[in-house]
Amino acid sequence: MALMMLVPVQAGENVSIQQSQPQDDNRQPSEENKTLYMFWNDSNTNAWTHFQSVDNSSLELYSEEVDNGLIDIDLRFGMEPILAKRLYMDPDGLFRGSFNIYVEGDWTNDNDGNTACGQNDCDELNISLYAGPNIIGEHHETGLVVGDNTVTFNFVISEETTVDWNGDQFNPEVRVSMKLRGNFQSGGLFFADTGEPAKFEMSMGEQSYIELPVDDASWEEAFQEGGDIGGGDSEDTPGFTLVVASAAIAMAVFVNARREEE
CATH class of the missing domain: 2.60.120 (Jelly Rolls)
Structure with missing residues (x-):
């Protein structure tokens, strides 16, 4: 059985925000x-x-x-x-x-x-x-x-x-x-x-x-991607817990399958 790799990403609208992030444009606001x-x-x-x-x-x-x-x-x-x-x-x-x-x-x-x-x-x-x-x-x-x-x-x-x-x-x-x-x-x-x-x-x-x-x-990247102002790491953002749980389930299935084969 091939191992399925899961890459944590934020759920919901944050994905579209990341994909459509505009290139640098001096007409847009910046920290400077x-x-x-x-x-x-x-x-x-x-x-x-x-x-x-x-x-x-x-x-x-x-x-x-x-x-x-x-x-x-x-x-x-x-x-x-x-x-x-x-x-x-x-x-x-x-x-x-x-x-x-x-x-x-x-x-x-x-x-x-x-x-x-x-x-x-x-x-x-x-x-x-x-x-x-x-x-x-x-x-x-x-x-x-x-x-x-x-x-x-x-x-x-x-x-x-x-x-x-x-x-x-x-x-x-x-x-x-x-x-x-x-x-x-x-x-x-x-x-x-x-x-x-x-x-x-x-x-x-x-x-x-x-x-x-x-x-x-x-x-801050977390805020631009939909988090709260001054928010913490991605673990605090919506969707991360769901992705981690899904990864754990997939890993458990993989381990059980290996045991059955042995």
Whole structure:
């Protein structure tokens, strides 16, 4: 009788995870890089984010302007390529963001007759972070001034915050929204110009990013394969006990068969 060799493997979905483990891609998170950077290309009106600070297909700026009328900003930076690793956020950590924003015009609903916005037709800058459908944090910026602004913010982790981002079902997305108005009117040859145009610009790459508080234990092989954060050896993972038991049974059958032959 030939001896049947059993090689212990983890049961369940872990096998497929091992087989489909992606090759190294600098756009995916790593122990050295836990920062999401924003990118934009107007050739296909595409906004995206990933963990590499440089993307040659991105423009340096997103820019929109109007002399008289509304600028409605609604940018959604979904991660491309889709998240292929499992991330666990440190419950004591902070999400730290910094965005470079340039604005002109009016964006406050003060109903001032000398400005462009009325009571409810404008909106100040809002920045939100999602993991799949789960809201991680929202920032409402009230301190913008005309010209260049560096907008910094933190998202605190609470009991309701999703901290286990397990692959593509928790793909990160950053949303940036704002409504500005311009009310510029040319006076022509004989009268002075009145009002102000509106403009919105956002710098890309290293000028607009969010740092993620990824726990260092996220990079352990056992966690990437479905185990608990900071888990022990493979004996503690689902399926291992079953495989060991099967191996013991097979060995017992082999020994009994040898005895019968003798």
